[in-house]
Amino acid sequence: QVQLVQSGAEGKKPGASVKVSCKASGYPFTDYYMHWVRQAPGQGLEWMGWINTHTGVTLSAQPFQGRLTMTRDTSISTAYMDLSSLKSDDTAMYYCAVADRGYIYGWFHYWGQGTLVTVSS
Amino acid sequence: EIVMTQSPATLSVFPGERASLSCRASQSISTNLAWYQQKPGQAPRLLISDASTRVAGLPARFSGSGSGTEFTLTISSLQSEDFAVYYCQHYHNSLTFGGGTKVEIK
Numbered sequence: 001q002v003q004l005v006q007s008g009a010e011g012k013k014p015g016a017s018v019k020v021s022c023k024a025s026g027y028p029f030t031d032y033y034m035h036w037v038r039q040a041p042g043q044g045l046e047w048m049g050w051i052n053t054h055t056g057v058t059l060s061a062q063p064f065q066g067r068l069t070m071t072r073d074t075s076i077s078t079a080y081m082d083l084s085s086l087k088s089d090d091t092a093m094y095y096c097a098v099a100d101r102g103y104i105y106g107w108f109h110y111w112g113q114g115t116l117v118t119v120s121s
Numbered sequence: 122e123i124v125m126t127q128s129p130a131t132l133s134v135f136p137g138e139r140a141s142l143s144c145r146a147s148q149s150i151s152t153n154l155a156w157y158q159q160k161p162g163q164a165p166r167l168l169i170s171d172a173s174t175r176v177a178g179l180p181a182r183f184s185g186s187g188s189g190t191e192f193t194l195t196i197s198s199l200q201s202e203d204f205a206v207y208y209c210q211h212y213h214n215s216l217t218f219g220g221g222t223k224v225e226i227k
Binding site: 035037044045046047062095099100105106107108109111112113114 | 122153155157164165167170171176208210212213214215216217218219220221
């Protein structure tokens, strides 16, 4: 079955960077785009961007452009999300999710379990 | 950017009653819309794609409708496990989520 397993919780200071991993299994990793979505405490879902897991091409949502780097390692079916210049309002649960259909944009049937990133001095 | 607006923000319903959740897009998205349910401490769970297609195994009390800019998620008879937050999401050449509707016990 499809599984997305994310790395553990992180605590960071303002100005630092964080890198979250998402290991996929149960499907052909390079056939589907991987997206990242975050959720601040008590808030809604915010889409961050996607990576084409076959080519490595990425697109970040406008609020994250210049701070978000998405990469992948196809040899271990793992996607990574690196967010730099962290601020306190980056404190959130970060999710990876696979876009269904094989298109760039679609619905998300499969989600990682989430990685809590806490930014505090 | 297409803005998704959900209403109401909170819906108080008695168990067994019908709940109708609204999602409006700032421009036409055809039927490129999904609905999710999220419970505390859990990742979102996909309920419906393409505005009205239920995921396999979803109880028939959940239904989605609409096209263009107006969409509705209807839960025909609320069960205790249905009290949660519901999000809509468009995927029409981009992707954004609505702000969510919390369905709470009245």
